[in-house]
Amino acid sequence: MRKLLFTLLAFCALPLTASAAETLTVYTYESFTAEWGPGPKVKQAFEKECQCTLNWVAVTDGVAMLNRLKLEGSGTQADVVLGLDTNLTAEAKATGLFAPHGQDAAKLTLPIAWTDDTFLPYDYAHFAVIYDTEKIPEAKAYKSLKDLVEGAPEDKIILEDPRTSTPGLGFLLWVKAVYGDKASDAWAKLKPRILTTTPGWSEAYGLFTKGEAPMVLSYTTSPAYHIIAEKTERYQAMKFAEGHYLQVEVAGIIAGSPEKALAQKFLSFMEGPGFQDAIPENNWMFPAGKTSAPLPKTFDELVKPDKTFLFTPEEVASNRRAWIDEWLNAMSK
Numbered sequence: 001m002r003k004l005l006f007t008l009l010a011f012c013a014l015p016l017t018a019s020a021a022e023t024l025t026v027y028t029y030e031s032f033t034a035e036w037g038p039g040p041k042v043k044q045a046f047e048k049e050c051q052c053t054l055n056w057v058a059v060t061d062g063v064a065m066l067n068r069l070k071l072e073g074s075g076t077q078a079d080v081v082l083g084l085d086t087n088l089t090a091e092a093k094a095t096g097l098f099a100p101h102g103q104d105a106a107k108l109t110l111p112i113a114w115t116d117d118t119f120l121p122y123d124y125a126h127f128a129v130i131y132d133t134e135k136i137p138e139a140k141a142y143k144s145l146k147d148l149v150e151g152a153p154e155d156k157i158i159l160e161d162p163r164t165s166t167p168g169l170g171f172l173l174w175v176k177a178v179y180g181d182k183a184s185d186a187w188a189k190l191k192p193r194i195l196t197t198t199p200g201w202s203e204a205y206g207l208f209t210k211g212e213a214p215m216v217l218s219y220t221t222s223p224a225y226h227i228i229a230e231k232t233e234r235y236q237a238m239k240f241a242e243g244h245y246l247q248v249e250v251a252g253i254i255a256g257s258p259e260k261a262l263a264q265k266f267l268s269f270m271e272g273p274g275f276q277d278a279i280p281e282n283n284w285m286f287p288a289g290k291t292s293a294p295l296p297k298t299f300d301e302l303v304k305p306d307k308t309f310l311f312t313p314e315e316v317a318s319n320r321r322a323w324i325d326e327w328l329n330a331m332s333k
Helices: 002-016 039-049 062-075 090-095 144-151 166-193 203-210 222-229 259-272 281-285 299-300 313-332
Strands: 021-028 053-059 081-083 120-132 157-160 194-198 215-219 236-237 244-254
Touching: 021 062, 021 259, 039 053, 039 144, 039 259, 053 062, 053 166, 062 081, 062 166, 081 090, 081 166, 081 222, 081 259, 120 222, 120 259, 120 281, 144 157, 157 166, 157 203, 166 244, 166 313, 194 215, 194 222, 194 259, 203 215, 222 236, 222 281, 222 299, 236 281, 244 259, 259 313
Parallel strands: 021 053, 021 081, 157 194, 157 215
Antiparallel strands: 081 244, 120 215, 120 236, 120 244
């Protein structure tokens, strides 16, 4: 009996060991957690530092992630959400699900000033149309968004859905920023040349690299992957005369999280080398925080937009539904 009692007491004491009980659940997008993405390296580095378990939950893309959070509400299992962007932050705040990030953002390296006390950036890049130089010679690459919209019918492009994807939403906002009230006409002209519209970036880029179309909506940083990892300059970004739309990706803490202290620790870790070192050559974006070494030289040779477009989070929140409806109407005709 004494042996049984000792065994029961020892078993009951197990949950009191701090590290065994701590698990941080982070919602993010699929390409982040892919074996070639930054997720595996970030998980290994953070778990070593925190003596805890980092549990990734991956969804298709950033807009789909926000949609899931709205459905789950206060019952969400997420402690941290990583992979929204500034086009979604106002709408995300309106859910009431997020707490202040509690971090010092003064040391961030961004092309814009950062004052948001709820969401914290971890990387950024401009959107760009990436093209296959074996199908569209460099001399015939489009020089403007207008040229793309009115381009050759055989030059098909793969886009992402703005209802589920942050790149898809970014392209919609890019078209709106350039064309304004004429955006519907631009979509109508571009429509015959859209091969397909995918739920997220991973599907779109996968189809592109399989040769399904000569162009895809991605980032100015995407060619760095092919140059560094594949040793090829076959895939390049088009530089548009009007300018390019900027994406800043962010993370936020769920207010109702039982692991809020661990979530704060993760966001602090996110701005340091343990996280940021995995961004340039795994997420193929510019890091927003501190890295342990300078960026690869290839990043200095990428397309640098002459002008940056970026609607405020509030402008996007107020107009997103109407602008998506405008896109849907143009696509359905």
